[in-house]
Amino acid sequence: MxxxxxxxxxxxxxxxxxxxxxxxSDLQYVSIQIEGKIYGGWYRTLADGxxxxxxxxxxxxxxxxxxxxxxxxxxxxTDFIRVARPTQAPGESPAVITNNSLDIHTDEERRxxxxxxxxxxxxxxxxxxxxxKNWVGLLRCIAAGDQLALHELYERTHRxxxxxxxxxxxxxxxxxxxxxxxxxxxxxxxAQYDAAGGSVVGWIMNRARARxxxxxxxxxxxxxxxxxxxxxxxxxxxxxxxxxxxxxDVLRPSQSLWARLAQRIEAKSRGGPVSSTxxxxxxxxxxxxxxxxxxxxxxxxxxxxxxxxLVRLAPGIQYPPHRHAGVEELHLLYGELHIDERKLHxxxxxxxxxxxxxxxxxxxxxxxxxxxxxxxxxxx
Numbered sequence: 001m002x003x004x005x006x007x008x009x010x011x012x013x014x015x016x017x018x019x020x021x022x023x024x025s026d027l028q029y030v031s032i033q034i035e036g037k038i039y040g041g042w043y044r045t046l047a048d049g050x051x052x053x054x055x056x057x058x059x060x061x062x063x064x065x066x067x068x069x070x071x072x073x074x075x076x077x078t079d080f081i082r083v084a085r086p087t088q089a090p091g092e093s094p095a096v097i098t099n100n101s102l103d104i105h106t107d108e109e110r111r112x113x114x115x116x117x118x119x120x121x122x123x124x125x126x127x128x129x130x131x132x133k134n135w136v137g138l139l140r141c142i143a144a145g146d147q148l149a150l151h152e153l154y155e156r157t158h159r160x161x162x163x164x165x166x167x168x169x170x171x172x173x174x175x176x177x178x179x180x181x182x183x184x185x186x187x188x189x190x191a192q193y194d195a196a197g198g199s200v201v202g203w204i205m206n207r208a209r210a211r212x213x214x215x216x217x218x219x220x221x222x223x224x225x226x227x228x229x230x231x232x233x234x235x236x237x238x239x240x241x242x243x244x245x246x247x248x249d250v251l252r253p254s255q256s257l258w259a260r261l262a263q264r265i266e267a268k269s270r271g272g273p274v275s276s277t278x279x280x281x282x283x284x285x286x287x288x289x290x291x292x293x294x295x296x297x298x299x300x301x302x303x304x305x306x307x308x309x310l311v312r313l314a315p316g317i318q319y320p321p322h323r324h325a326g327v328e329e330l331h332l333l334y335g336e337l338h339i340d341e342r343k344l345h346x347x348x349x350x351x352x353x354x355x356x357x358x359x360x361x362x363x364x365x366x367x368x369x370x371x372x373x374x375x376x377x378x379x380x
Contacts, residue, residue: 338362
């Protein structure tokens with residue numbers, strides 16, 4: 001174990017606003033991102049007042065030269081420790097710098113301890129996961145005119161898209177027409193997808209939500225009324241909460257919907273019949289990751305530390321308090337969900353920025369949502 005690390009030539013002044021900091025019993029944890037990697041270190045204060053850095057993540061990945069990211073991280077994190085240490089009086093709990101950019105936990109979070117969302121989701125290391133690259137490959141094939149790839153994308157996502165539209169319009173027939181619009185649009189615009197902007201499922205769901213806004217505006221212009229008129233984008237959808245009373249959380253459109261989509265594409269493109277595969281996509285199985293909380297993992301992006309999944313909360317269940325390591329997007333498909341002081345109804349949307357925290361997330365009714373978030377979210 002190293003003491004007083006960072007005092008050599010590689011040490012650099014720590015940009016405190018970039019360092020994340022949390023407390024666990026008599027240990028403290030700090031982390032920083034450099035060149036796309038997260039470097040974290042556990043440290044404690046010894047009886048003689050010296051600081052002891054117990055471990056630094058990713059040390060095994062790189063040789064210890066002074067200008068490498070690992071040595072930069074070592075210097076920055078140790079400098080941060082030195083700044084935080086003098087603010088701690090004898091007998092007090094370890095100091096936390098009060099900066100909104102830092103990862104600051106409440107006393108209860110400290111008592112409970114903190115892990116990552118990935119620790120919960122991927123506890124079974126042997127289980128095979130669908131990679132985000134697989135989804136990106138589908139869009140690339142669609143952009144090249146592969147009709148089978150379109151059918152597979154449809155099979156994977158049409159139910160969540162259709163369900164979102166039902167919640168927003170409260171009209172299954174309208175929801176089916178809007179679902180056709182979304183997948184026809186995906187067929188024409190797949191080449192516009194940019195992986196840097198988020199997951200493929202997130203891209204599809206956000207296009208669906210935008211289509212719902214356009215439809216609502218058009219209906220309002222025609223004077224037919226607009227159930228979403230009072231819902232700014234992203235939609236709140238509180239006025240369609242009655243839709244959450246449907247007995248099924250993820251709905252199915254009519255079986256003829258794919259055939260109708262194929263006919264539309266054929267008519268628009270003036271080409272031959274649109275192909276469809278006879279293979280049925282197998283939905284990921286539901287996994288209980290905590291009592292009353294089940295997840296269906298759609299895609300895992302190991303490089304960007306992102307996960308796309310369906311999440312179910314049983315009635316009365318609370319999702320663990322957590323702090324966001326990246327952008328989080330949530331589309332509520334069923335039930336009601338409380339996020340701190342905010343209440344979402346079926347069809348609602350929530351976006352959280354990196355560094356923000358959700359202290360209390362719970363559902364009285366039980367709920368199901370599509371969630372795109374970081375596997376490095378800190379979960380209490």
